[in-house]
Structure formats: structure tokens, C-alpha cells
Amino acid sequence: MTESVLWITALIMFAGGTALLFMGKRRNETEGVMSLAHGIVPIIAGCLYVAMATGQGAVLLPTDATLAGAANTTRIFWFGRYIDWVFTTPLLLVSLGCLGMLQGRKRADLLLGAVTADVLMIVTAFAFSASENVVSRWIWFILSCVAFLGVYYVIWVSQMEANRKESAEVQSAYKRSATILSVLWMVYPVILAISPDGLGLVADSVSVLVIAITDVLAKVAFGFLSLSDDRKLER
Amino acid sequence: MTESVLWITALIMFAGGTALLFMGKRRNETEGVMSLAHGIVPIIAGCLYVAMATGQGAVLLPTDATLAGAANTTRIFWFGRYIDWVFTTPLLLVSLGCLGMLQGRKRADLLLGAVTADVLMIVTAFAFSASENVVSRWIWFILSCVAFLGVYYVIWVSQMEANRKESAEVQSAYKRSATILSVLWMVYPVILAISPDGLGLVADSVSVLVIAITDVLAKVAFGFLSLSDDRKLER
């Protein structure tokens, strides 16, 4: 089951990414960067879904119960996920930042701020999933959540301020995209906290399925939305 | 034999890189980036050739025959190669892109397009060489070739279009460099497909030698060519 989910998601990602690459507009440099980012994101994810489907993007780790000597069970650590996210989430944030500062100068400090907080979030999240010791695990989880708040801060405070100088259409497009992204990304910490990587309240197959669906929404659906926004905005 | 080839190539790379760094012109920012890229590329390669020569950049993997239980043989997986390529090939492409858009604005989307396709090509190629399972291996090979086509597309279609706005000398220098690069880079997929990583038609020592020669041509010789081009072009 899980394997089929992974293969199907890989195919959706490749199809979606190719479509986004071909349909994206490139009338100027900003549009070029944005449609490149939205097209390449699902293609990177597709490659890592292939790796997870063939078993190359996952390893088995002992569970807490095993380490305590109470049982002899393992959990699957899908590290391919984090390789995907460490490249794709910065690209999505750069594209969002470009939308927010569409006509104005793309301020390097605002784009860099979002990207560094985001990379810290993903790398500490990797450490969370990789940790065998239960104390270390939750230290990393908290650090990752703090970095996640940093991402929200840049999106909703720093970039929002720069966004106020843009036209009304750009402002509403930015607010809509930022809202959808913020809500969709909230799914990840929740599902991972209750997956076998965290508290173990839901089965691994459930968490894989939920993450696959969210990944398709946050990458392919979000990409098409940005594309249609783009067509409407004047240059 | 293979070890001597690796040490000698390392020395050539260090000598070539140092020469390129000292001889490169830096009259303006674009020239500075280009001569830095051409100088640093062989130095990075030199470091990884040292790692491969000392055995730190390679591991043994079982062959298909071993996995099928038919024999007990191993192949050498030179992973140092991919660490080299993942840094050097983007630098070469950035330098080529700067040449193509020499007087005009360096369009970030065109440079990024070449670099992302290229990194995808190298990372999937790493997965190809690392895969023990024969099916996974050829899936990665095909994905890597598709990314390679993407690199060609950016060089010959997207950047070519931006290149049309340049002077006649810049146009012909770009076309010459792009042709040489495209031909030299074709050697890699061919030799790796028939090396022990792929079909196993040629011995490992042969593939190491062919790749070492191609690497010297694609990095040092190509660097000197760009340097001499540079001296002739007006600023």
C-alpha cells in the first residue's frame, strides 16, 4: 500500500512539475524565477518519492520501546523527505517573496531571512526524526517549531511591510498565497508529532498518505494557483 | 595504475587551477566571477582527486552478479566524483551564462535554470552509481539524462535567445564555448553507461582514465580557452 502511494505520488509530481514548467510565463526575470521555482519543486519531490518507493530514501531505526528493552520493534525513518524539503521549501518561500515584492526591489535580506529560518527548521526536523533518544528528539522538535515561527514572522511581518508598497492586486494575491501556504504547512508538524517518528499515535502508512496528499497540495496545487494569479497580474 | 592516474590528475588540476587564478583578468565584476569560477573549478577537482587517490573518495559495492548469488565480485563506487561535479558543473555553467549575457543584464532565471537542471542531473547520477538494485539504477540513469536534456535546453534555447542581443563577437564566443562544452559533457554519460557502474563493458581502470582526461579537458583546457576569449572581447 505505502509503496503504491509513493509511486503514484512520484508520478503526480513529475506530471505536475512538467506541466508547470511548460505553462509558466517568463515575460520578465521575476516571472522566470517564479515559474522555474514552481516547476522544479515537484520534480525534485518526484525524484525523492522514487527514492522512497525503491527503499533508497528510508532506513529502519529502533523504537523507544526497543531501546527500553521492552519490545523489539522498528520504525521507518523516511529521510528522503527531508532531502526533498530542504530544497523545495526554500524555493517555495523565494517564490512567495518575489510575489510579495513583485514590482519593487526584491530585498535580499527578506528573502534570505525566510530561507535561513526555513533551512534551520528542516535540518532540525531531520534531527528530530533521526534521533533515537526520546529527550533529544523533543529538543529538536521544539527548536524546529521555533524556526517555523521565524518563517511565519518573515512572511507575515517583514515581507508584509515591504508588500504594503505594492499595488492592491499584488497585496491581495500575496495575502491569499501566504494564508494558503501557512495553513498547509501547519499540517506537517501536527502529523509528524503523532506519527511513529513522534508520539506514535497513528500508523506509518497513515502518516505517509497524509504527507503525500499535503505535499501534492503544497507543491502542485499551490503552483497552479500561483500560475493563475500570475496571469491576472499586470506587469 | 589507477592510483597514479588519480595522483597525476590531481597535480594537473592544482597546477591548472592556480595558473587560471593568477592569469584571469578582473577588470570588472563579470570578469571577476568568470575567472574565479574557472580557477576554482580545477582546485575543487584536485581536492577530490586527492580523496579518490587516498581511497577516501571511494567504497566497494557488490556487483549485480554478487547480488544474484552467481559470483562474489565487487565494483568501486567513486563517490568523490559526484562531490566534485555537484560543485564544479554549476560553476562552469554560470561562467558560460555570464559569457552569453556579457554586456547585458545577467538574468537570474536563466542562470538558475541551468544550475538547477545541472544539480538534478548530478544528484540523480550519484543515485545511479550508488544503486545496487539494477532496476533502480536505470531509472536514475534515465532521470539523469532527462535533466541533461534540460541543461542543453537552457544553453541552446533560453540563453541563446538572450545571447542574440549581444555583439557579434560575444555571440560567436558563446556559440563556440557552448559547442565545446556540449560535446565534452556527452562523454560522461557514454563512458559511465559502459563502465562497471552501468553495463560493465569496460574495465574500471579504463573508465577512470577516460574520465580523468575528459575532466582535464572540460576544466583546465576549457578554462584556458575562456581566458583567451576574454582577452579578445572588448569591454
Next chain:
Amino acid sequence: MTESVLWITALIMFAGGTALLFMGKRRNETEGVMSLAHGIVPIIAGCLYVAMATGQGAVLLPTDATLAGAANTTRIFWFGRYIDWVFTTPLLLVSLGCLGMLQGRKRADLLLGAVTADVLMIVTAFAFSASENVVSRWIWFILSCVAFLGVYYVIWVSQMEANRKESAEVQSAYKRSATILSVLWMVYPVILAISPDGLGLVADSVSVLVIAITDVLAKVAFGFLSLSDDRKLER
């Protein structure tokens, strides 16, 4: 002891980084990049100090004596250190370069030159610490020192030249920062050469302590210094 040193350093780093992030000025893009860099550097270091304190950022390697069959001892390879440095040292150099070219155009080739030499220095230093073979180890040490000279060259020759076009205040601020950085960074090759990774003249706990103190000076103290410089310089 060593564990407490690591935890305490982690706390200092998080506290210092947070303070720097909140106190940093962001009146324009350059200031934004500089205060982001100075704030995020200790936070990255804090994460890696947590990893080293929990044991996730270190592994045991055999010593030279063990490999020679003379004894059965191990040394601790703190690889977390290099993950820290590969991200933080480029950020510190970018910030120094921005200070040096404060009013003028930030020349991409000068910033890139410092960063590539620096990354080469850290990656070869990682290879130095990771090498079990004593010959390989010192080859890497020498390569790392050569790259370190490259960093000094960019700071004191190339960027210094660009710095001459700036106002007298910016020139003296740059010279002061560059001097402090150059002196502090010299501590690292010396202590690592005599630590168990190198000649083994001092105990591991000593080298951890010395590096922790130098790290706090080079990241947090240096950050506050830049901040106070920044307040004084006119925009």
C-alpha cells in the same frame, strides 16, 4: 565536564543570537543582510552545540596508535563542528565584505571569492579530522592552510582595494573588524593541530574548551562589535 561546556556554550549561543537578531538595525538592505548574518550565526552554532552535547555530532575513531597495533585507544571526532563552520564562516565573511563595501556596489566576485576559499578550507579541514591515515591527514591540513591563506588574501588584498573607495569611517571600521577576525581565526588551526585530531599534544577536553571560548568570541562578541560599529556609521 566536556558535556557541560557544550551545553553552556549552546545556551550562550542561543541567547547571543536572539539578542543580536532583536537588536540588529535594518534601515536598508545591506544592514538587513548584516544583522541577519550576525544573528543567525550563533543560532546555527547553538544547534550544533546541542548536537555535540547529546552525542549526535560526534563519533569515535581509532587513533594512530590503534591503527599501528600498539594500543587500543580512540579519539572523538566532533564532526558537528564542521557542519557549524561550513555555514557560519561564510556568513561572517559575507558580513565583513558588506562592511568593507558599505556604500559602494557589493561586488559579487569579491564576496564569492572569500566564500569559496572559506568553504574549501572547512571541507578540507573536515577531511583532516576525519582521516584515520596519518599521511592523508596532514595532506588535508596543508590544503586547508592554503585555502586559509586564500581567505586572508581576499580580505586583505582584494576587498581592501574596493574598501579604499569608501569613507574614512568605513575604512577604519573594516580594518578593525578584519584584524580581529584574522587574529581570532588563527586560533583554530593552532589548537586543532595540537589536539587529538592532530599531534595529540593536548587533551580533548582542553581543545573543546578552547574552541568553545573562541567560538563565542568569534560569533557573539564579534557580532556585538559589528552592531555597535553599525550604529556609529552614517547611512
